Amino acid sequence: MVDEITFEVLRHRLDAINDDAASILARLSGSQLAAEARDLNTVIMAPDGRVVCCGRYVLAQVVSMHLVVRDILAQYTDNPGIGPGDQFVTNDPYVGTLHQPDVVVVAPIIVEGRMVGWCGSTVHQPDVGGPNPGGITYDARSIFDEAVPMPPVRIVEAGRMRRDIEREYLARSRTAELNRLDLLGQVAANRSVVEQVERLCAQYGAETVGAVMDRLLERTELLLRERLRALPDGRWRHVSHVEYRPHGSAPGEPEAVYAVRLTMTKRGDDLELDFTGSDPQAPGAINAAYPALANFAIGSVLIYLCGGLPWVPGGVWPVVRILSREGTVVHAKWPAGVAMSTAATCQAIRVSVNSCVARMLETSEEFAPLVMASCQAAGGGGGTVHGLRADGTAYATMTLDEITGGGGATWLGDGADSSGYTTSPGASCANVEVNEAYLPLLYERRVELADTAGPGRHRGGAGTLHALSPYGTGTPMTMMSFGQGLQHPLAAGVCGGEFGGQSVVAVTPRTGTDDLAVAQGLPASEGWSLPMPSSTIQIGAGDVLISVSQGGGGLGDPLEREPSAVLDDVVNGLVSVAGARRDYGVVITNASEDSPVSADEAATERLRAERRRLRIGRSPAPRATGGRAGRRLSAALDLLPASSASAGTAVSGRNQRERDGVVACARCATVLCGAHENVHEHLVADDVSPAGRSPLGAVYAGGERFVVRHFYCPACAAQIDVQVCRVGDPVLAAIEVL
Template identity: 65%
Template sequence: MLDEIDFEILRHRLDSINEDAAAILANQSGSQLAAEARDLNSVIMAPDGAVVCCGRYVLAQVVSMHLVVRDILDRYRDNPGFGPDDQFLTNDPYVGTLHQPDVVVVAPIFVGDLLVGWSGSTTHQPDVGGPNPGGITYDARSIHDEALPIPPIRLVERGVLRADLEREYLSRSRTAELNRLDLLGQIAANASVVEQVRAICAEYGTERVTETFDRLLDRAEAMFRDRLSRLADGTFRHVAYVEYRPHGLPEGEPEQVYTVRLAMTKTGDQLVLDFAGSDPQAPGTINATYPALANFAVGAVLIHLCGGLLWAPGGIWRAVEIRSRPGTVVHARWPAGVAMSTASTCQAIRVCVNACAARLLETDPDLARHVMASCQGAGGGGGTIHGTLPDGRAFATMTLDEITGGGGATWSADGADSSGFTTSPGASCVDVEVNETYLPILYERRAELADTGGPGTRRGGVGSLAQWRPHGTDRIEAMSFGQGLQHPVATGVAGGEYGGQSVLAVLPGAHAEVATEQPMPVRTYPVAGDQVHLAVSQGGGGLGDPLDRDPAEVLADVVTGYVSAGGALRDYGVVIVDGTVDGTVDGSLDGSLDSAVDGPGTEAAREARRTERIGRAPRPPQPERRGRPVAATLDLVERRTCCARCGTDLCGAGDDPYEVLVVGERAMPDRSPFGVRYRGHERFVMRHFWCPGCAAQVDVQLARTGDPVVRSFELDVR
């Protein structure tokens, strides 16, 4: 019998064992993607593949690793079979990986003849073959134009790496030396887990260890269901967009737009994620397979709904149902191209879950502290580069400069600046010196960029600028994922604004100005030795009405360079003037500032902004909220939906408040860094929804021009 003390000891031992495995993989790897950026992860699984322990690196790589194990259990139990010290390799996104560059290796854990679990590791390989170096072909017509996937193969038999299969696997790659080091690191990581799990089975007894697996799954499920039960029943919706130029699209035509639609329904202690309304699959590489959909969707559930709970994804899975339609951009049918899905459609999946989870959490005053706006997406600076090193060797990889975007704001704090992806909490961008060591490039600049964080009562984290040029070579070929250029990606919540957009440009020299009209990246593009590659990562979404942000906090952002003086007025209605500080900022700053807040000017600017929103003088706020929250900005009072700020009666409890809110639209992209515009931006609008009484900003929605307004929430108020 497993008591609570032993359970706590064993679950922490398992977590430590799993963390050791990730460290072994990173230390063994020769690639900056794994060794520096930690574009990897490791898991421990139950006998059926349910994930009981997962690393905190790229979470979306491992949440659904049970699909790989179950494929092996279903197909290989008798032929070829599996036994002690075997290991299986796959990079097949139709089986269980995200895309072909993410290579998974799993190993059964046997104690004697008893299968007690599985170990798994994954990492993004620099190049896994295919027509385009780096493993991603932008204009692929199907998966046959990409790196061909490898279904699960038994690469290690009873502890011996099969030389023939290793040779076949590495022969596909342009970076075979780096791939071999990654592969050996994954094998060593799994072997370490197997050895250490056997050791604790010998110490505590196999039955207690397997019972720990079961209790971790049961307890994670129970905790998650309890949290869901505290939240309001209802349906929450969000729409996100992906731009893509499929093969053969005429040169004069703008990129096609693919829509990802989520309806999240919470009933009791069960969560349904319905993506069936998403667009049909693309004739190209942005499609997500079902495993990719599952990884990003449930990974986002872990991040945004499971704060403070046990992270045993196999237990969370029991309370989540994913509904999708085969043949769509989020659930592609073979042989659709899928290699670029992680940087495009999968990011849209994550943003949809993020936005809907935030609206669900808003219905409970205690759990609302877990609300977080969206982090950056994989922007125009994300992509691959390839070419030839000075010694004649080929290189192909990612710089990972795009993992410098901002995090989403929360009620307790601004978003983390240049913090990367929330679904990759342990991953980061690579140091410039490391990239310069591995690659023939020289960085001119990497810096955080003002006005890129989404405005709000709490500001989204700012994004960053990365500027490099070829060094020691005359030419580098680059390929961009090209997302977030025509419109922003990182949604705000509770009336907060979207984060800033991406920018990508190839400039004629280090000091050249960025032209405001830029072409969208198409396939691969050259960067010559006398040119500079410039990319701006996106900012995180804001939280709450920007006009409610404390002017002192806006001034502090201006002083530190996160917001410009012009941005302070445009985005927050705060007037900044030159002069000395006399009580407008607390003593936490250095006290010798060159700027200050014009208090009367700010009050007048904000009052004018609110009047402009609704066309008349706004009502004053009420002293306190007086109803049950149905959203951060709306209350239910005597079966009427009312503004939480001023109490204005909007509609009946079951009616659609979006039909009575004041709507304002603006075109893209008045907040784009450097004022850059990309062809196709005119197809999108930003919709702002304001209370007709006090002009409080209730919601902000990105939409295609002419698309209907999305009813973001619909609560069961019986």
């Protein structure tokens, strides 16, 4: 039995050992992806592979590490065997990595013949082979058109690097020297963990260290189940969309659209994530294999539900049941291509989990402060770049400029501007000077872009604009864009908040060195009509590559944002004067040389009253007094007993209503429907084109297939929900009472 003091000492020591490993890996790496952007992570695992400690870098890389260990235990225990000093390398996404560019190295921790646990690390490599430099082939027909994955193989044997395996691994890459440095960093990081855990076992005993790992797993599971029991049961839904142009598509044919559909059900202390309604898998590239689905689903639960709880993925795993169908875009069947999954379908998985968890947390006054809107998703500005330097040597990597999008808003305040992925809290974009040192390019601009943040009572974080050109080389730079979030926004708002701004990626010819419009990528007029990016975008010496990372989602009705907060955003360049009026109904007086900008409160009040009237076609009802009644169904809806519905209330199924209660607007107390009806069908729905808020006025072919659907209370005009749908989609039952 381990006492609490010893438990706490060893818990923190294991965390520190794991964090040391991540620092060792980053310092030894020669790639800006690891050394600068921290596109990596490290873990310590129990003997069966369950993750006990994980780094705070890219959380989506670590959840499925135990699948790698379980594969090794199942396949290699007898042949070739698992011994002290061994390490195994793999980049097989069907075994347990995210995709082929994320290379995993794991090592057993064996003390005096006893398996105490495992450690491991993962790093995104600049290139792992395949037809396209950078390791991702957009128009792959199967995984055989991509970098062929390597199953787990023993690359370190009894402490010595296997030169034959190392050569075979590095021969696949166009950036072998960078990959070799990363590999050595991973081996050294694992060796450091093994040595420090061995010393820990010598001091406290291997049995005690093992007991601490077991308790971490058990305690995390118990705490999460306790949190779930404190939340009302229910069912919530979200749909996200991914665009993809399969190999062989006819010229002019629009991208195919694939839907990721999540139904999340919470009963008691059980959480079920059901993705079985998702579309069949694509011919290649964008599909997620099961380990990627598990990584992004459970990694999102860690971020969005486990605030204040230990981040122990192995303790979360038994609480969350993932349902999926093999052969779908979220659970691809071999040999489907999956190399671009992390920037496409996996982002849709994360946003869907984020949205459903937020809806669940809204039901509780105690846990509502944990609600967070979606952060940016990987967009059109993300992708691989490759070409030749002036000396003829090749380069192939990612700039990681897309990791500059906005974070999601919370009830505590606005989302963080240009903060990157919420699910990658320790990762960041590479510094401009670092990218220029590694690559033959020149940044002309990197700036937070106005009106990219998702509007709301609390706005999302702003996205960022980048403008860069080839530099010091006579050959063009080729970019393979991830091409997501161009036709419609991806970063969902919550509690009636709007989606964050969309992605932009385009190549424009340079017209003048002092032309601000070119430096910002801003055309002279609105409605910049653009084709979707091809699999290989050429950026020549006279061109500027323009990209915009997405904004984070907003929280709450934008018409409830304080005008003074909108004014501050205008002053700080995060919201334009036109955007203040369009998105928030705030009238900003133009500045003169003698007076600063200000918010016209009287004009704002009139404009907002008119906006609410236009939402529902009549003057809205006033707020109810006396606070909320019944129990929370969401931030904007209450579940009331049947006696709350008057005899004249237009609610179908009266007998059932009398048994089960009714749903009412929390703002005005108007009864909307019976408890078991789709409340969204009883709200006023308004579909608008996503082009109206597209950054820089950029409009992409195919965007006309999507709408942003707003839902308003038919009595008081409060904005209750916002969804992105395909034109003609039925109303989604996003909230269901059990």
